[in-house]
Amino acid sequence: MENTIPLSVYRKQVDLLYQRVPASLMTSVIISVCFLFFLRTFPEPHVLQVWVAYMMALVVLRAFVFFLYRKSKKRDFRQTRLAERIFLAGVVLSGLGWGSVAWWLYPLATEQSTQVIFFVVVVGVAAAAIPTLSYRRLHIQIFVCLTILPMLIGLYNSYGNQNLILAFIAVVYTAFIIKSGCIFQEHHEEMLVLKEASQVREKQLKVATKEAKSANRAKSRFLANMSHEIRTPMNAIIGRTRLALDETSSPELQAHLETIQNASENLLSLINDILDFSKIEAGELKISNKPFDLFDTLRSLLNTVRFLADDEKGLNVTLEIADDVPRAVVGDSMRLRQILLNLVNNAIKFTETGCVDVRVACLKAKEKTVLIQFSVSDTGIGIALDNQEAIFNEFVQEDDSTTKVFGGTGLGLAICKHLCDLMGGQIAVSSIPGKGSTFTLSSSFLCCNFSELPDIFPQVDHKPMSSDSLNILLVEDNEANRVLAGMVLAKAGHTLVEACNGIDALNCLVGQSYDVVLMDVQMPIMDGLKCTRIIRAAELGDELAGVDKELADKLSVQLRGCHTLIVAMTANAMSGDREDCLDSGMDEYITKPFYLDDLNRVFSVFVEGKGEIS
Numbered sequence: 001m002e003n004t005i006p007l008s009v010y011r012k013q014v015d016l017l018y019q020r021v022p023a024s025l026m027t028s029v030i031i032s033v034c035f036l037f038f039l040r041t042f043p044e045p046h047v048l049q050v051w052v053a054y055m056m057a058l059v060v061l062r063a064f065v066f067f068l069y070r071k072s073k074k075r076d077f078r079q080t081r082l083a084e085r086i087f088l089a090g091v092v093l094s095g096l097g098w099g100s101v102a103w104w105l106y107p108l109a110t111e112q113s114t115q116v117i118f119f120v121v122v123v124g125v126a127a128a129a130i131p132t133l134s135y136r137r138l139h140i141q142i143f144v145c146l147t148i149l150p151m152l153i154g155l156y157n158s159y160g161n162q163n164l165i166l167a168f169i170a171v172v173y174t175a176f177i178i179k180s181g182c183i184f185q186e187h188h189e190e191m192l193v194l195k196e197a198s199q200v201r202e203k204q205l206k207v208a209t210k211e212a213k214s215a216n217r218a219k220s221r222f223l224a225n226m227s228h229e230i231r232t233p234m235n236a237i238i239g240r241t242r243l244a245l246d247e248t249s250s251p252e253l254q255a256h257l258e259t260i261q262n263a264s265e266n267l268l269s270l271i272n273d274i275l276d277f278s279k280i281e282a283g284e285l286k287i288s289n290k291p292f293d294l295f296d297t298l299r300s301l302l303n304t305v306r307f308l309a310d311d312e313k314g315l316n317v318t319l320e321i322a323d324d325v326p327r328a329v330v331g332d333s334m335r336l337r338q339i340l341l342n343l344v345n346n347a348i349k350f351t352e353t354g355c356v357d358v359r360v361a362c363l364k365a366k367e368k369t370v371l372i373q374f375s376v377s378d379t380g381i382g383i384a385l386d387n388q389e390a391i392f393n394e395f396v397q398e399d400d401s402t403t404k405v406f407g408g409t410g411l412g413l414a415i416c417k418h419l420c421d422l423m424g425g426q427i428a429v430s431s432i433p434g435k436g437s438t439f440t441l442s443s444s445f446l447c448c449n450f451s452e453l454p455d456i457f458p459q460v461d462h463k464p465m466s467s468d469s470l471n472i473l474l475v476e477d478n479e480a481n482r483v484l485a486g487m488v489l490a491k492a493g494h495t496l497v498e499a500c501n502g503i504d505a506l507n508c509l510v511g512q513s514y515d516v517v518l519m520d521v522q523m524p525i526m527d528g529l530k531c532t533r534i535i536r537a538a539e540l541g542d543e544l545a546g547v548d549k550e551l552a553d554k555l556s557v558q559l560r561g562c563h564t565l566i567v568a569m570t571a572n573a574m575s576g577d578r579e580d581c582l583d584s585g586m587d588e589y590i591t592k593p594f595y596l597d598d599l600n601r602v603f604s605v606f607v608e609g610k611g612e613i614s
């Protein structure tokens with residue numbers, strides 16, 4: 001093993017030998033001084049003085065070597081071996097010094113107590129060498145032999161062969177210490193080798209983790225781009241299908257179009273799920289903690305799903321909020337809404353008749369923290385006990401027939417579970433097959449004052465107007481989407497000016513004001529985020545970077561002191577995109593494919609100041 005140990009382990013062993021040098025030098029000095037002080041009656045004091053002088057000279061020499069070693073930094077194998085050999089020379093000289101106590105001083109002592117002192121010192125020094133010299137086997141072996149075995153000569157010289165027992169003990173003791181030293185060395189070396197291996201593995205693991213993280217980031221980027229690319233044509237497909245559905249009176253064509261529309265919407269929700277899931281996997285999904293109106297969040301959610309349940313199945317969806325549930329809380333309203341929406345959508349999907357009830361209750365309240373439980377109960381098909389845990393795993397559905405009958409991917413609940421974990425909450429289900437299911441989500445929220453709630457309808461400084469006919473600037477690079485948006489908006493009675501990128505939009509804003517700017521995000525030449533920042537800077541009278549001076553001057557004159565309503569209309573659906581848009585200064589965010597309802601909702605909130613978000 002000695003020959004095959006890695007250089008770093010060998011280096012560490014030699015390092016440890018040197019590290020212990022100060023302690024052994026101190027021992028030498030203390031014992032030497034004690035000898036001089038306590039053994040003043042020693043019959044031949046000059047011999048004792050010579051011995052002490054030898055030990056002191058050795059201390060100085062070894063201290064010098066120690067400092068030289070400490071000074072040298074990186075040592076290769078050759079230098080390490082040289083350092084070890086020099087150390088070994090010191091060990092030999094030191095061993096001879098201690099050994100001479102036994103064969104040289106011991107026989108000269110006339111008092112038995114002095115002999116006992118010499119005996120104890122020699123034996124003690126040999127034993128103390130185990131933890132200081134055992135890092136290299138040869139060192140402990142040589143030192144112990146040189147220290148103890150000369151005692152046999154001493155014993156022989158002082159008592160002749162009468163003291164055989166003492167000599168026998170000395171031999172056995174030598175063997176014992178050498179064996180202990182060897183065991184110590186073996187174990188310590190093994191530990192160093194393992195430590196070295198684990199350090200190598202740790203380094204490999206760090207590299208692998210870094211690689212995995214960057215691969216994950218690349219995957220997220222790829223997914224974000226793919227999402228944009230897929231959503232852009234989907235926008236056109238879904239939008240045109242809606243228009244065609246409105247215009248056709250043929251039942252057969254209507255059935256075809258509805259199928260296209262359903263399939264497209266399913267595809268879109270699948271894309272959203274996969275995007276969310278990949279973000280969660282990449283650890284990039286962050287939970288925000290902001291004050292929000294819990295009641296508003298719940299009511300808006302129910303408004304959205306009621307329409308679906310009523311229209312399609314005639315199900316009654318109810319919302320019951322207990323009196324002690326606080327309205328203003330701190331948390332991530334978007335993620336809470338996403339979880340509950342998934343649970344309620346599932347409840348509607350798996351229930352043919354009966355009702356879906358959403359109940360909100362306060363389980364615990366302590367100081368400013370409340371534990372709130374949201375439960376979604378249905379009277380649907382239910383879930384067998386065996387499957388109730390598994391359905392929270394990704395891509396798991398109750399059984400194979402579920403996909404055939406109800407569609408879906410089995411990702412929704414897995415996402416809910418992950419989101420719930422990120423929120424520090426818990427999600428569970430209890431269900432009786434054939435009778436219905438109840439999903440419960442419990443999570444803690446901090447209560448806040450009503451005044452801390454953000455103004456979701458910012459008081460922007462633009463003139464009140466009717467949303468019946470708005471003057472809209474549509475900034476969109478994709479022609480199909482421009483045409484579609486044009487058709488939808490014109491049909492709703494709005495007038496439209498089109499721009500293909502941010503610079504185009506800025507030029508359109510010179511000399512004319514618009515009620516709303518519908519702004520795409522990803523565009524060539526200048527993207528929507530940058531364009532929005534420039535508009536906001538112009539409104540504040542700040543310097544405009546990134547546009548030529550003439551345009552900047554005109555924009556400043558036109559926009560200073562106003563607030564242009566800018567709504568992001570983008571195919572970027574990754575979480576965090578909304579925050580990016582709002583951070584750049586946009587007022588609202590809708591994802592493509594957009595529905596006229598979404599636009600009307602925004603118009604009614606921002607333009608007419610109605611507070612009803614559905």
Ligand code: ADP
Pocket residue numbers: 342346347348350378380381382383391396397398399402407408409410411412413414437
């Ligand atoms: P998906 O609905 O897309 O299949 P989910 O992860 O949301 O994915 O649900 C996983 C499975 O759990 C569903 O396929 C279904 O078998 C079961 N499930 C979820 N909610 C209900 C419910 N309310 N009633 C009956 N089964 C449900």
